[in-house]
Amino acid sequence: MTLPAWAASILLTIALFEAGGGRVEARRTRLHEGKAKIVWDAGDPDSYAMEYKDDATAFDGAKRGRIGGKGNCNNLISAVLFALLEREGVPTHYLGTLGDHEMRVRRLTIVPVEVVVRNVAAGSLAKRLGLAEGTPLTRPVLELYYKSDPLGDPMVNRYHVAAMGWASEAEMDRIESLALRVNGILGRALSDCGLRLIDFKLEFGRTPSGDMVLGDEISPDTCRLWDTTTSEKLDKDRFRRDLGGVEEAYQEVLRRVRAAAPKWRGEGQGAAASAAAVPAIAHVHVYVTPKRTVLDPQGVAVENALKTMGYGEVRSVRVGKFIVLELAEADLPSSGGPQAGPTAAERLRRRVDDMCRKLLSNPVIEDYRLDILPPGRAE
Amino acid sequence: MIGVARRPVRFGVIVFPGSNCDSDCYHVAANVLGEKGEYVWHGRTDLGGLDCLILPGGFSYGDYLRTGAIARFSPVMAEVARFAGAGGLVIGICNGFQILLEAGLLPGAMLRNQSLQFRCQYTHLRVENAGTPFTRQCRPGQVLRLPIAHAEGNYTAPPQTLAELEREGRVVLRYVDEAGEPTAEANPNGSAANIAGIVNRGGNVFGLMPHPERCAEEVLGSTDGRLIFDSIVAHVR
Secondary structure, three states: OOOOHHHHHHHHHHHHHHHOOOEEEOOEEEEEEOOOEEEEEOOOOOEEEEEEOOEEEEOOOOEEEEOOOHHHHHHHHHHHHHHHHHHOOOOEOEEEEOOOOEEEEEOOEEOOEEEEEEEEOOHHHHHHHOOOOOOEEEEEEEEEEEOOOOOOOOEEOHHHHHHHOOOOHHHHHHHHHHHHHHHHHHHHHHHHOOEEEEEEEEOEEEOOOOOEEEOOOOOOOOEEEEEOOOOOEOOOHHHHOOOOOHHHHHHHHHHHHHHHHHHHOOOOOOOOOHHHHOOOEEEEEEEEEEOOOOOOHHHHHHHHHHHHOOOOOOOOOOOOEEEEEEEEHHHOOOOOOOOOOOOHHHHHHHHHHHHHHHHHOOOOOEEEEEEEOOOOOOO | OOOOOOOOOEEEEEEOOOEOOHHHHHHHHHHHOOOEEEEEEOOOOOOOOOOEEEEOOEOHHHHOOOOOOOHHHOHHHHHHHHHHHOOOEEEEEOHHHHHHHHOOOOOOEEEOOOOOOOEEEEEEEEEOOOOOOOOOOOOOOOEEEEEEEEOOOEEEOOHHHHHHHHHOOOEEEEEEOOOOOOOOOOOOOOOHHHEEEEEOOOOOEEEEOOOHHHOOEHHHOEOOOHHHHHHHHHHHO
16 A cells, blocks of 8 residues: 555654754754755745755765855746746746745645656766767656765656656656656757756656645756857856856846746736736636546446446546636635735635635545636637 | 433534535434534634534535535634644544545545445444544444445545554544454445544544434434443543
């Protein structure tokens, strides 16, 4: 019998708590401190605060240093890029910034598998396959690494992931499809800023309801970014390879990403810019299905009927509910805060998420997934 | 006891749209036991003066979405939670049990019966804990004969919760055969560990799938259900 997702989540939460020593500072608890970030529990049941540090490490911690202003840059760059991905329909853990060095993120159980997407040969791939750095790949290459500092993040494949139970087959399908979508969205967007997306690393995690969501950060620490015209490196390779100008490179990426952000938000193409993300009447589809860990008597009955009819290939049937919601954008409660709060699309998603948890599904026995339909696809 | 003037025990029977065992519960409280019964409409928010709340069976809000899912948001339910939190006795029968689960006053959830059939039949139930306010007139291990009538009585909960319920003696009633054995055949709905009724940690909130109010008089074929009501009365006195 496999451990149900919610149980794993509880266990992981406890494990993180203990690993961090459960230190309480200023009425919040340091849950986990990694090489570049600290995760804080400030008491909110749905979110954590994620602090970006100036500390820099490379080669799995063999090289250590400090990059002034890095925490600030990475926080703000990640914030802009997460918001962009959310608008494009990629679920992320990002809930908003909390000052210069921190962001509020959803609570996730992180899948211990790092996903690397490569468009151009560089770093370890160039070395391993004997390719000249800068050789374009004819199609994106996706690599998996087991997240383990003591083991030096060894490369693994989907057989390892399944055998070790790090994620299910369905979850890995979802992770891979999200990673490739992120590659497409970021590649196009960053080219607006004169940046080539050479390769990058992503991490994913499960929400309490079992949805797969993009976590971690998207910054020059986790992406290789080259200037489109000069091929100058604007990422952590400057630190790894002692190229100098490290701080300036991070600042430059932040400057370019910030300059492009209004365009990505759809501003400048009309006044109703960010409202364009949410139409006056938003259509949301909610799918509620029995958890895999509970028996679904209806599903079993339907499965047996299908087999009796000769559909012997059916392996599993789960019967759930499909709920169609229409919501008036004008009646969404506002975020309250004076400065850049969550966008209308984010507020909409959070409202419906709330409805799902409180009424539309029963978290003891059911999972849910929600789709906010893009304008024009309402029917 | 005769001749001593006593205050009657006051049962509040909560009436949701779609409740249909409310009259039966009221009848047992007022006419069979000779205590005081009172209907409590689901919109009410004042439960002063009541000794025990009964969430009766039925199909509250048409069982839409999930059994009990909508009823738990009735105005009265916040008061029920407060009443229970203060130690007041609350008993949820059938749909009432389902509502208590959805409201989080009891742990776990109901799935559809494994058979997918609506089951309406007599069952045998072993009293696993005769120390609760709802079973104190029963003998430990006593086998009761009570009827069930439901399509969603397949109780489930995470393994830790089930272990906790067992460890803390909070499984109060279990489906058994006539000999008192909890066999698979004796389980009418597929519930985990043949569970038919549980209490909260405080022991003052009880949920059960069988209907004690349908068998509290000779004329109905069994009086075993009366033991549950007599226990409540004895506890309140």
